[in-house]
Every structure is written in structure tokens, then in C-alpha cells.
Amino acid sequence: xxxxxxxxxxxxxxxxxxxxxxxxxxxxxxxxxxxxxxxxxxxxxxxxxxxxxxxxxxxxxxxxxxxxxxxxxxxxxxxxxxxxxxxxxxxxxxxxxxxxxxxxxxxxxxxxx
Amino acid sequence: xxxxxxxxxxxxxxxxxxxxxxxxxxxxxxxxxxxxxxxxxxxxxxxxxxxxxxxxxxxxxxxxxxxxxxxxxxxxxxxxxxxxxxxxxxxxxxxxxxxxxxxxxxxxxxxxxxx
Numbered sequence: 729x730x731x732x733x734x735x736x737x738x739x740x741x742x743x744x745x746x747x748x749x750x751x752x753x754x755x756x757x758x759x760x761x762x763x764x765x766x767x768x769x770x771x772x773x774x775x776x777x778x779x780x781x782x783x784x785x786x787x788x789x790x791x792x793x794x795x796x797x798x799x800x801x802x803x804x805x806x807x808x809x810x811x812x813x814x815x816x817x818x819x820x821x822x823x824x825x826x827x828x829x830x831x832x833x834x835x836x837x838x839x840x841x
Numbered sequence: 842x843x844x845x846x847x848x849x850x851x852x853x854x855x856x857x858x859x860x861x862x863x864x865x866x867x868x869x870x871x872x873x874x875x876x877x878x879x880x881x882x883x884x885x886x887x888x889x890x891x892x893x894x895x896x897x898x899x900x901x902x903x904x905x906x907x908x909x910x911x912x913x914x915x916x917x918x919x920x921x922x923x924x925x926x927x928x929x930x931x932x933x934x935x936x937x938x939x940x941x942x943x944x945x946x947x948x949x950x951x952x953x954x955x956x
Contacts, residue, residue: 827873
């Protein structure tokens, strides 16, 4: 009964490829997020969606395109992968409203060779 | 850039000791603060939160203190256990109660507990 799940957990790919990471939450939340954690463990917001609408796009290159087919899913598609994209990507969800706990998924470790 | 930071990147304690992890924030508009615990290979896990209209909040073995005058946040863990070993992050919300507001995370403190 995983609350926030991501697939795949590990992703190794070559520069220039296109890849997707999927995220699903079964908590009935309206809001979902993507965060990036770099090699120094620094966590930074990339996107947030509320009721399938984009709320935050935090100066992320347009090679990154989130897609929310429904409130329970927020997928991340990355075009033309670069070495600097290597990181751990976390999906999270919360009830609508900034004062609600954000529940994080287990992360996807992306390695670009 | 980041507006939340931690004073120490690492903290080593003995089992049974009390641990104190500190965090400084710079945005006066922040009104909601959260502590997260991240174990190796896992996502951040919520520990405790506090609104800016409070200066102290207690949970099970954890206490968060907020000093708005000096923009300082701390997490106290009582009777630290080996299972508490993890990276601890403070985070702030500067967007109020708007839907989709993101958290701004600090750099994290690695807590190591030896038995």
C-alpha cells in the first residue's frame, strides 16, 4: 500500500537520450511535485501541479516536461539528456494548501553516461 | 538560491544522548517550517512541523523550536537511537497556504548515532 510510488528506481542512460519517470500517489491528494536532489544532497523544487494544472516551474530547462494525466499521476519526461541531469528525482504529493505535509516517493536515481 | 541552511553538515552522538540540529533561515515571509528525515536510499520523511505563530512544538521524542527574532529553527531528538541515523533537512514554505506551494530545503545535517 505504497503511498507515493515512482518507476523506475534506477535509470542509467546515454547522453542525448529521452527518458521518462513515472509517479503515482494513492493518497487522494490534489497536489503533486517533482524535486531534484544533487550529489551534495541538496533538494530543489522543479515543478508543482494542483488538480492537473501547473503551478510552479522553477527555472527548469524546457527539456524537462511534466505531464499530469490525472490527479494521481505526475510523470516527468526528459529530452536530450545531459551529464548534469544525473541526480535523484523525487516525486511528492500533498493535500492542496501550503500548510499540508508533503509525502515523498522513494526517488529515481538517474545516471547519464 | 536557497534560503534555508544548516549550521553543521554532520553531527555524531552516542546512543541515549540528546541531539540538537540547527537551521537558519533568511526569508522573513516564511510562515511554515518542517523537519524531514532522509535515510539512505529513501525519500524524505516528515518528522514535525511548526507554524510561525508558535515557538515550540513537541512530538514523540522530537521537539522543534522556532526563534523568529533570529530566524533560527532547531530540532531536538531525545534519547537518540541508532535508527535515528539519517540526513535531517529543515524546509520552509514562503508561499503561504496556496496550493502547489513548494518547500525550500536547507542543505541537510547528517546525524550519526553510535551504540
